[in-house]
Amino acid sequence: MRLDPDGGPLLVDGPVEVVTEDGTTHFSHRPTVALCTCRRSARYPWCDTSHRARAPKGADAPGSPEEEPR
Template identity: 55%
Template structure:
């Protein structure tokens, strides 16, 4: 099993997943990607929906010109 920080869990061989409601789903693929973001339309299998998630915003290291302007102010920044 391989756990990807921002992606699915990859499991080798045939896989059976038991959902919270007791439903069992099976995959006979050589490697199966199990969704961890819960955005997949084919849950519990990954459909790469995690790729559409926006990356976390990093703290700004820029100067005062990069601050947000008040509403209604138009035109280029000084």
């Protein structure tokens, strides 16, 4: 498992079986799957990159022109 440090999905080596809170079972046979951790995905429990739309856009946001390289 790998967690995206920028608040994105949890990457899990597949195949994967996920049981959601309502008892629904979801399957994926992909080699790696991205599980939503922000609960904004329209395809929950799978990540659809909805977390990107909610990312901060100010000067403090990672990757902004004002940020100095590390």
